[in-house]
Amino acid sequence: MGFEISGKIHAISDAQQVTERFRKREFVLELAENPSYPQFVQFQLTGNRCENLEGFSVGDEIQVEFSLRGREWKSPRGEVKYFNSLDVWAIQRGAGASDGFDDPPPPDGPPPGLDEEIPF
Secondary structure (H helix, E strand, O other): OEEEEEEEEEEEOOOEEOOOOOEEEEEEEEEOOOOOOOEEEEEEEEHHHHHHHOOOOOOOEEEEEEEEEEEEEEOOOOOEEEEEEEEEEEEEEOOOOOOOOOOOOOOOOOOOOOOOOOOO
16 A cells, blocks of 8 residues: 655665665655644665665655555564554655756846847
């Protein structure tokens, strides 16, 4: 089951090599549906998807596609605990977000030379 959500990047962690075959990178998204009480939600990218966060910075507005994952863990003493994770599949810039390249301002008038008569 997939979900989508938009928000502002609040924090980005470095990629971590957890085991020989498992790598993850976490980031926190600020959700401001109610600006008086923003929510800070941690997401994770795994494996080759860790690179999908390159080019993004704290403060960027993004849209995230993710799946909700959960698992059960039993301690050696028999205690049962449950863990959830939000595994990201895709990240894209949110509406109105900048890609880091500002468009040049529009000129105030016609380009030089166009206000003169055209010779042909």
